[in-house]
Amino acid sequence: MKLCSSIQEASDGSLRGCAICLGNFDGVHLGHQALFAEAAQHGPVVALTFQPHPGKVLQPQLAPRLIVSQARKLELLEAHGVGTVIVQPFSTEYARTSPEAFESSLFDGIGARTVVIGYDFTYGMKRAGTLQTLQAAAASRGAQVVTVSAVSLEGVVVSSSKIREYVLEGRVEAAARLLGRPFDLDGLVVPGAGRGRTIGFPTANIDTTNELRPAAGVYAVRVSIVDQPGWHGGAANIGVKPTFGGGEVTIEAHLFDFSGELYGKRLRVEFLERLRAEKRFGSASELSSQIGRDLEAARAAVARRRP
Numbered sequence: 001m002k003l004c005s006s007i008q009e010a011s012d013g014s015l016r017g018c019a020i021c022l023g024n025f026d027g028v029h030l031g032h033q034a035l036f037a038e039a040a041q042h043g044p045v046v047a048l049t050f051q052p053h054p055g056k057v058l059q060p061q062l063a064p065r066l067i068v069s070q071a072r073k074l075e076l077l078e079a080h081g082v083g084t085v086i087v088q089p090f091s092t093e094y095a096r097t098s099p100e101a102f103e104s105s106l107f108d109g110i111g112a113r114t115v116v117i118g119y120d121f122t123y124g125m126k127r128a129g130t131l132q133t134l135q136a137a138a139a140s141r142g143a144q145v146v147t148v149s150a151v152s153l154e155g156v157v158v159s160s161s162k163i164r165e166y167v168l169e170g171r172v173e174a175a176a177r178l179l180g181r182p183f184d185l186d187g188l189v190v191p192g193a194g195r196g197r198t199i200g201f202p203t204a205n206i207d208t209t210n211e212l213r214p215a216a217g218v219y220a221v222r223v224s225i226v227d228q229p230g231w232h233g234g235a236a237n238i239g240v241k242p243t244f245g246g247g248e249v250t251i252e253a254h255l256f257d258f259s260g261e262l263y264g265k266r267l268r269v270e271f272l273e274r275l276r277a278e279k280r281f282g283s284a285s286e287l288s289s290q291i292g293r294d295l296e297a298a299r300a301a302v303a304r305r306r307p
Helices: 030-039 054-058 070-079 099-110 131-139 160-168 172-179 284-304
Strands: 002-004 019-022 045-051 084-089 114-118 144-148 183-190 204-207 217-225 232-239 250-255 266-276
Touching: 019 030, 030 045, 030 114, 030 144, 045 070, 070 084, 099 131, 114 131, 131 144, 160 172, 172 183, 172 266, 204 266, 217 250, 217 284, 232 266, 232 284, 250 266, 266 284
Parallel strands: 002 084, 019 045, 019 114, 045 084, 114 144
Antiparallel strands: 183 204, 183 266, 204 250, 217 232, 217 266, 232 250
């Protein structure tokens, strides 16, 4: 996949005739995937996105927690058939771009023949650009605009905001349906307190930069070790470990039937099912008994989701 660090860099003539999809693409969910599928019917697929997310520049106090990191987004875009990604730096200055200037950058600069947008797309300073203005700009240059209707599942419109809501509530199965895959996060295994090993359930303490994390609780998960083949079933706990007095929120994963050293390795954790909420137990023995039951439930959940 080709990566361009700005619209200017992408305006070298190499993308002329492309079908370009516009959006932030946080999560690369089923709605975004519908844009890419439509674009593939019209030419080489290009995605134009922004970094950082415009909300973090324009309304930082209200900015959403992003579903995926920038690196993961690029990985997912490539997996869904995007041949070129243009990452346009977003700033307060760029936010003042007029609709006309943005239109020119697409059709005159990049040379797009088809622009594919979602049903609610707006652009330019103060979101003054609309479907109608974009269509007029395209028509004047012999290009076209294709709109893709909202994608709905069981009466729920697929959107990044709805996925965030589900993940924050711990409803990872509902989030997976809208994403088209399990919600995941990446992180580095770092030393923890070591309590899991002392009660017979060693865990990997995962330090992640992902902004969005599921609600506190115990989850059935699948874990891959980055740069190694295969997946490992397991269970993960997110929370403050109230049985041991609480503290900062941690993410710890126990991998079934795994032997080996994980410190310093990068893991990807897919959240399959929430098994229970976080709970304070009266003793380490009581906690250990519950963990045994959790692992049985997690094994069953992982088995249900094997390809």
